[in-house]
Amino acid sequence: MKEQLLEEFERVFGGTEDCRVFFAPGRVNLIGEHTDYNGGHVFPCALTIGTYGVARKNGMDTCRFYSMNFSNQGVKAVNLDELVYDREEYNWANYPMGVISMLNENEVRVDEGIDLLIFGNIPNASGLSSSASLEVLTAFACRELFGFEMSLQDIALLSQKAENKFIGVNCGIMDQFAIAMGKKDNAIFLDTATLKYEYAPIKLKDAKIVITCSNKKRGLGDSKYNERRSECEDALEAIRTVKNINSLGELSESEFEEVKSVIGDETKIRRAKHAVYENMRTVRAVTALKDGDIETFGKLMNDSHLSLQKDYEVTGIELDTIVETSWKVPGVIGARMTGAGFGGCTVAIVKNENVDEYIKTVGDTYLAKIGYAADFYTVEIGNGPTEL
Ligand code: GLA
Numbered sequence: 001m002k003e004q005l006l007e008e009f010e011r012v013f014g015g016t017e018d019c020r021v022f023f024a025p026g027r028v029n030l031i032g033e034h035t036d037y038n039g040g041h042v043f044p045c046a047l048t049i050g051t052y053g054v055a056r057k058n059g060m061d062t063c064r065f066y067s068m069n070f071s072n073q074g075v076k077a078v079n080l081d082e083l084v085y086d087r088e089e090y091n092w093a094n095y096p097m098g099v100i101s102m103l104n105e106n107e108v109r110v111d112e113g114i115d116l117l118i119f120g121n122i123p124n125a126s127g128l129s130s131s132a133s134l135e136v137l138t139a140f141a142c143r144e145l146f147g148f149e150m151s152l153q154d155i156a157l158l159s160q161k162a163e164n165k166f167i168g169v170n171c172g173i174m175d176q177f178a179i180a181m182g183k184k185d186n187a188i189f190l191d192t193a194t195l196k197y198e199y200a201p202i203k204l205k206d207a208k209i210v211i212t213c214s215n216k217k218r219g220l221g222d223s224k225y226n227e228r229r230s231e232c233e234d235a236l237e238a239i240r241t242v243k244n245i246n247s248l249g250e251l252s253e254s255e256f257e258e259v260k261s262v263i264g265d266e267t268k269i270r271r272a273k274h275a276v277y278e279n280m281r282t283v284r285a286v287t288a289l290k291d292g293d294i295e296t297f298g299k300l301m302n303d304s305h306l307s308l309q310k311d312y313e314v315t316g317i318e319l320d321t322i323v324e325t326s327w328k329v330p331g332v333i334g335a336r337m338t339g340a341g342f343g344g345c346t347v348a349i350v351k352n353e354n355v356d357e358y359i360k361t362v363g364d365t366y367l368a369k370i371g372y373a374a375d376f377y378t379v380e381i382g383n384g385p386t387e388l
Contacts, residue, residue, distance in 0.1 A: 001052065002388050009054040009117045012066045012075065018056045020144060024137035024385040025050035026122035027129045027178035028211060028347050029338045030187055030202075031297075031304050032282035034312055036172025037229050038236075039193035039247025040279030043286055044174055045202065046182020048382035051120040051133040055141040060113040063100065065093040068119040080104070080113060085166050092118075095131055096138040098166030102158050103139065109148050116141070123375065126213045127337075127344025131167075132175035135159035140180075140385040152384060153195070156180035170226050182384035189286045193249055200286055202381055207294070207333060210350045212326075212362060213375040214318040216343035225340050228271060228314065235272035238263045248275040270311040278307055298334025298349055302327060305336035314341030318370055322346045325365045329358045 006016045025046035032042035058064065063083075065076045069092075076093040083101040085094050096116055103109045116138070122130040139155045142148075150158070156176040163171050173192055181188055186199040202209075236248055242262050245251060251259075256276040263269045281300045288296035305323050309315040315323075319337040323346050326335035331354025338347040350358045359376045366374045 005052055005054050005117065005119060008068060008119075009115075012117060013058075013064065013115045016054075019054050020056065020141070021388040022053045022055065022137055022141045022144070022385065023050055023388055024053075024133045024140060025179055025182050025382050026133050027175055027182070028209065028345070028379065029174065029178070030209075030347060031278075031285045031301055031336070032174075033278060033304060033308055033336075033338070033341070034228060034232075034314070035249065035275055035279045035282065036174040036190075036192040037170070038232050038275040038279070039249030040191075040275060041249070041282040041286075042172075042174045042178075042190050042192060043187050043200075043282055044178035044190075045187040045381045046178055046384055047122075047128065048380045049121045049128075049377070050179075050382070051118060051122065051130065051137045052388075053119075053137045053141055054117040055145055056115050057145055058113045058115045062113045063097070064113070064115045065096055066115075066117050067092055068117070069124065080110065085168070092134070094167060095134045095162070098162035099135050099138040099159060100142065101166055102162045103142055109146055110142050111146075114142070114145065123213050123215075123345075125344070127339025127341070128211070128213075129175040129179060129339070131163070132159060132171075132179055135162050136176055136179045136385055144387060152180040153177070155385075170229050180384055182382060184383050185381050187381070189282075193247055200289060202289075204294070204349065206353075207331075207349050207351050208355055208378050209381075210348045210355060210358060211338070211377040211379055212322050212346045212348070212366075213377070214322060214343055214345065214366075214370075215372060215374060216316070216318040216370075224314070224342055228312065231268050231271040232275055234265075235263045235268045235275075238268075239272070248272055249279050251276045253277055253280055270313075274307045274312040277311075278304060281307075294333055294349070298332075301334030301336045301347075301349070308337055308341060312341075316342060318343060318366075319346055321366055321369050322362055322374060323348075325362045326358070329361050330354055332358065 029044040159176040331351030333349040335348035
């Protein structure tokens, strides 16, 4: 892999002296969806698929970006003084641009241009965080090239800031945190209100994590994402008139039931209900996992999907078809949509001996109903960013 990347770098930019090769993973969230911007818990893990980057300082005041995944777009060059979001002009390169811009916002860290060649093997716009992976990769590569101090947790926070302020998606901290802090064979139980976290070993012995990509691109998803977020903020504001809390994540189910009527709007009640119940489900799921009770963990995954379908309304026919079909296949311990929703992927825990049957049954049903194929990935849990 490294050789191929360097060869391509040489072809695109010329020379490979001083080049360094980095990798940052993608992530899948096992449970705890749309809780991270509500001060709740999440339980994601880093994957062994992700984003590779070859980087060097180039001695100019211009950064040059090239992606092997979007080779038709050629090299994107931008002056360090002109790092301004432009969807059309810079496209995917807005992500590394955003990170460099944030690094330089307070103190100049990246004071010389870089050449950056990217190759990713995470399916794009699939909900496996290809964008957060690219952000963390860029921040990590800059730290290594320019030799400044920055913890992996701060890399996560900076990357989230790039997404919020530069790209304009009001995402929570889950994706960037899961990627920057990833640990092989472990999921991360993160309290997004305090950033306290704990690694939990995922020992599935006789089962595998199977991701199904719906191939429905998110498109409008980002604006819907911000809409859900502000619905939750409105609900919180209403509850705060009767109860002193900082986030929906502070409420138990019964506390929520007591105060929910003050929200007024029926839709917003359901949005807030999801945030509160999903947070509690996540806490219970991790306890079950620690107790070796994978069946309960799987059941909570299924409940999570139903809540995202009925109360949060971020699933859609594609994800519902995959998940509802999954539930009928023998050996499926649990299945749900993962990530923001509105398309993207599902995650299932499937007994080893049923994986082939799972892929065939879900694949055939999906194709027949939706009209195009889904893709399947049997994934491993990997580490955070690294230099190769
Ligand atoms: C996206 C966001 C995350 C999180 C999930 C939903 O992946 O980037 O911060 O909100 O959606 O759980």
